Amino acid sequence: MTSSVGRLDTEDLTSRVQAMYREVALHPEQGFHFETGRPLAERLGYDPSQLDRIPAPAIDSFAGVGYFLDLAAIEAGETVLDLGSGSGMDSLLAAVATGPGGAVIGVDMTPEQLAKATRLAAGAGLANVAFREGRIEAPPVDPGSVDCVVSNGVINLAPDKGAVFTAAAAALRPGGRLALADIVTENELPAGVTCNASLWASCIGGAMQQGRHLEAIERAGFEILEVRANERYRFLSDQAVNASREYGVKSVSLLATRRGA
Numbered sequence: 001m002t003s004s005v006g007r008l009d010t011e012d013l014t015s016r017v018q019a020m021y022r023e024v025a026l027h028p029e030q031g032f033h034f035e036t037g038r039p040l041a042e043r044l045g046y047d048p049s050q051l052d053r054i055p056a057p058a059i060d061s062f063a064g065v066g067y068f069l070d071l072a073a074i075e076a077g078e079t080v081l082d083l084g085s086g087s088g089m090d091s092l093l094a095a096v097a098t099g100p101g102g103a104v105i106g107v108d109m110t111p112e113q114l115a116k117a118t119r120l121a122a123g124a125g126l127a128n129v130a131f132r133e134g135r136i137e138a139p140p141v142d143p144g145s146v147d148c149v150v151s152n153g154v155i156n157l158a159p160d161k162g163a164v165f166t167a168a169a170a171a172l173r174p175g176g177r178l179a180l181a182d183i184v185t186e187n188e189l190p191a192g193v194t195c196n197a198s199l200w201a202s203c204i205g206g207a208m209q210q211g212r213h214l215e216a217i218e219r220a221g222f223e224i225l226e227v228r229a230n231e232r233y234r235f236l237s238d239q240a241v242n243a244s245r246e247y248g249v250k251s252v253s254l255l256a257t258r259r260g261a
């Protein structure tokens, strides 16, 4: 069923996002309008010695926008949910952090990303991570079963961000953490940008104004503990660079806890 937010065709958006990230999974070397891979991960702050502990193809297809695992501070034995897990880089790093006594569930809607992440986890002998097909607006996990929800570069792609934050809160136990990196804007984007599914799929059109982004997280039941700008995230295409200048499009990392502990 096609629904729309403003005049955005959400069915068209889903197809475009899946088509783009199918390529990121299958042909990460081809080059995109956004950066990918190990050079990006290291520049954003990922520890090279940690990256060496997971399969390289997961890092090749990394398409995140910031580092936040220090904020997540995942402990051994915890259960982690990765919303929009892609080819699995953050999920696999989280699986190393939780150890065999913990569990990581990666959720994504692009079959090729799920297949790649699943294959890499099995090849690495990481039995404590599983990848499930689903939408981040309604991830397939039991309510209150998760200690930490993470997400990297994904929520800007979701038309209903309130639903994503509400779903994250529902998945978490009281006191559980939400640690994410995402694209936000300083100024509201005009309708010409927000209703363009192509710009949206490029991680620009769906970016929420930062104040409203924080309000949406709080409204879902979180207390925000830390927000920091990812100064080292760069936009590549002229369109993205121009939007970044004009509307203050930028990457942030954030830590929040679910109220009610």
Ligand SMILES: C[S@@+](CC[C@H](N)C(=O)[O-])C[C@H]1O[C@@H](n2cnc3c(N)ncnc32)[C@H](O)[C@@H]1O
Pocket: 017, 018, 021, 061, 062, 063, 064, 065, 083, 084, 085, 086, 087, 088, 089, 090, 107, 108, 109, 110, 113, 134, 135, 136, 137, 151, 152, 153, 154, 157, 158
């Ligand atoms: C920018 S990539 C980031 C992937 C991964 N987090 C990383 O850092 O490499 C976005 C991913 O989110 C997935 N995605 C986007 N919108 C989604 C939604 N509504 N539900 C589930 N997955 C979604 C895409 O399939 C894609 O794999």
